[in-house]
Amino acid sequence: MSDLTALEIINNVQRELRLPISTTVMEPHAKMLLLFANKVMRDFMLEDTTWDELKVFGDFDTVADTFIYTISSPSGDIDVIRHLQVGSNDPIKKFDDGKFKAYKRSNPTPARPMVYRHYSRDSAAIQIEVCPVPDAVYTVDVEALIKPPRLVNGTDIPLLDSDTIILGCVMLARKDQGEDYSGDLAAFQAKLSLQSGTQGDSNFSDVEPA
Numbered sequence: 001m002s003d004l005t006a007l008e009i010i011n012n013v014q015r016e017l018r019l020p021i022s023t024t025v026m027e028p029h030a031k032m033l034l035l036f037a038n039k040v041m042r043d044f045m046l047e048d049t050t051w052d053e054l055k056v057f058g059d060f061d062t063v064a065d066t067f068i069y070t071i072s073s074p075s076g077d078i079d080v081i082r083h084l085q086v087g088s089n090d091p092i093k094k095f096d097d098g099k100f101k102a103y104k105r106s107n108p109t110p111a112r113p114m115v116y117r118h119y120s121r122d123s124a125a126i127q128i129e130v131c132p133v134p135d136a137v138y139t140v141d142v143e144a145l146i147k148p149p150r151l152v153n154g155t156d157i158p159l160l161d162s163d164t165i166i167l168g169c170v171m172l173a174r175k176d177q178g179e180d181y182s183g184d185l186a187a188f189q190a191k192l193s194l195q196s197g198t199q200g201d202s203n204f205s206d207v208e209p210a
Contacts, residue, residue: 003162006025006034006152006154007030009169010033010034010169013033013166017170017173032176034151036172036173036176037165038150039168039172040168041151042147044168045168045192046079046148048192049195051148051159053159054076054147054148054160055143055144056144056146058073058141059140060139061139062113062134062136062137062139064135064136068128069127070125071128073146077125078144078145081128083143084128084141084142085140086139092114092115094115094117095115095117100115100117107131107132108132111133112136114131114132115130116128126144148160164188164191164195167184167188170188171188
């Protein structure tokens with residue numbers, strides 16, 4: 001977890017850019033940098049590394065004859081479901097829609113769920129459909145990833161590494177100002193690469209700002 005507040009991150013970026021220091025996140029330039037910080041966390045950092053800080057674990061109980069379930073977390077918005085399993089049985093496999101529908105036609109008898117598909121989602125939760133339809137109560141263990149919570153207030157502390165957020169913000173700020181940001185992009189990519197090596201799952205790729 002970061003050790004800096006949102007306002008402290010913004011101030012560090014302003015010092016790097018040699019700009020006046022904001023005293024609140026409500027000042028115009030601070031608002032812009034806050035948007036950049038959220039973009040860095042929720043786009044670049046989220047997409048390039050599986051962060052241990054974003055992993056959440058839980059469970060839910062099935063209900064007989066009910067096949068739609070909502071996966072949510074009090075810690076934040078669910079980004080992806082990584083693993084579903086009932087006890088020591090094999091994991092519940094994720095199928096795409098076509099494969100799921102074919103499996104569903106071949107397995108109409110209620111039983112312990114063996115496969116699932118994404119049914120729908122909103123901004124915070126993912127709904128899944130399981131098959132076979134449960135014939136009893138089963139406790140399903142869940143491992144998922146949440147999205148980094150947005151920074152809103154100056155006292156908010158991000159879940160992810162503040163040094164990486166600062167480098168990403170500097171890069172985006174220079175790009176926004178029409179300056180050469182290639183060196184800042186390289187520094188941000190290098191920091192992400194280092195962070196990837198310390199996380200539980202690494203899937204680092206090149207980061208290019210949109």
